[in-house]
Amino acid sequence: MTFTLIFENKKEDKELIKDVTTIQDILEGLCLSSETIIAKKNGEIVIEDEIIENGDEIQLIQILYGG
Amino acid sequence: MENCTKCGNPKVIIKRKQSGQSLCKECFIENIQKKTIKTIKKENLIEKGDKVMVALSGGKDSVAVLDILHTLYERRIIDLCAVTIDEGIANYREEGVEIAKNHAKRLGIEHKVVSFQDSFGITLDEIMKNPNHRGSCTYCGVFRRWIINRAARDFGASKIATGHNLDDETQAILMNYLEGNIDNLTKIGAKTESKSKLFTPKIKPLREIPEKEVGLYSLVRDLEIHFAGCPYSQTSFRGEISEIIKNLSKDHPTIMYSTLRGFDKIKSAIKNQHSNEFEFDRCQKCGEPSSNELCRACTFLEELG
Numbered sequence: 001m002t003f004t005l006i007f008e009n010k011k012e013d014k015e016l017i018k019d020v021t022t023i024q025d026i027l028e029g030l031c032l033s034s035e036t037i038i039a040k041k042n043g044e045i046v047i048e049d050e051i052i053e054n055g056d057e058i059q060l061i062q063i064l065y066g067g
Numbered sequence: 068m069e070n071c072t073k074c075g076n077p078k079v080i081i082k083r084k085q086s087g088q089s090l091c092k093e094c095f096i097e098n099i100q101k102k103t104i105k106t107i108k109k110e111n112l113i114e115k116g117d118k119v120m121v122a123l124s125g126g127k128d129s130v131a132v133l134d135i136l137h138t139l140y141e142r143r144i145i146d147l148c149a150v151t152i153d154e155g156i157a158n159y160r161e162e163g164v165e166i167a168k169n170h171a172k173r174l175g176i177e178h179k180v181v182s183f184q185d186s187f188g189i190t191l192d193e194i195m196k197n198p199n200h201r202g203s204c205t206y207c208g209v210f211r212r213w214i215i216n217r218a219a220r221d222f223g224a225s226k227i228a229t230g231h232n233l234d235d236e237t238q239a240i241l242m243n244y245l246e247g248n249i250d251n252l253t254k255i256g257a258k259t260e261s262k263s264k265l266f267t268p269k270i271k272p273l274r275e276i277p278e279k280e281v282g283l284y285s286l287v288r289d290l291e292i293h294f295a296g297c298p299y300s301q302t303s304f305r306g307e308i309s310e311i312i313k314n315l316s317k318d319h320p321t322i323m324y325s326t327l328r329g330f331d332k333i334k335s336a337i338k339n340q341h342s343n344e345f346e347f348d349r350c351q352k353c354g355e356p357s358s359n360e361l362c363r364a365c366t367f368l369e370e371l372g
Binding site: 033035036045046047049062063 | 089283316317
């Protein structure tokens with residue numbers, strides 16, 4: 001059971017360790033605040049409660065200060 | 068999974084911890100636009116016939132404010148123009164400038180790019196090579212304000228709109244309070260005006276929208292955005308305050324709203340007691356308004372040699 005994580009111009013395959021893994025779990029694992037990140041699952045914006053399934057592509061977009 | 072609180076659409080893009088509301092893309096866009104217009108009306112930021120100049124960097128905040136103000140431009144309520152400042156930061160600013168140009172062209176509004184090089188004969192990169200520099204943000208803030216103010220007069224603009232969001236406002240309130248900088252505290256607000264006619268009033272239509280929601284709005288509206296951090300941004304006091312507020316918001320999701328509301332309630336009392344409106348004359352060198360012989364921009368330029 002794997003998913004693809006796209007973050008900071010890097011794309012890598014990751015193992016789904018828990019039975020139910022959410023976007024929030026991924027953010028906590030990377031020590032990222034949900035206040036600064038917008039997540040996309042298979043190209044569509046999703047909320048932190050969204051469950052990740054085998055083969056999903058998860059993109060994390062950092063919302064930076066400025067402008 | 069939850070459905071959109073407003074229309075029942077199962078494709079929810081945001082769940083607001085502060086209100087428990089879940090929204091789909093369409094309802095979220097409508098909600099942000101309505102909230103911004105509500106702030107504009109409540110704070111009397113814009114009047115019919117105003118010419119609003121957006122300080123457009125190409126980042127998410129200024130692009131979002133331009134997008135929302137453009138709805139008023141389309142309805143012929145206001146005239147709209149934009150200025151973009153090129154500070155002269157290699158491998159950083161170029162992309163933002165191009166994005167800003169694209170937006171202005173797409174929307175068919177007047178736009179100009181003004182550089183530090185053209186205005187002051189020096190780039191921020193060159194300033195930072197000076198061993199006695201005061202720190203990048205100090206020059207950037209002063210020089211940008213100088214350019215924005217002059218550009219507004221050149222355009223004949225009656226308002227300057229910036230992309231300041233709820234996070235920016237809350238950080239400014241806390242920073243200035245904790246530093247005991249009450250004079251600066253009196254200047255925070257939805258609208259900044261001066262007695263001097265040489266200064267164009269500044270407005271912040273997004274001040275009640277959290278930074279994350281401004282970013283989300285720009286993304287779901289498919290707006291082209293410059294998503295990069297300034298290479299000179301360093302560990303600053305603002306950064307520390309931002310971290311504290313973000314951590315507090317996890318368990319207290321209304322904390323930024325209550326900070327802003329509380330401040331807005333006491334602001335007039337602080338202003339009455341601590342108002343320190345300088346008498347403005349013109350800078351003897353550049354002619355811009357200044358409370359001293361030389362304005363801060365010209366003082367810095369003399370220091371830099």
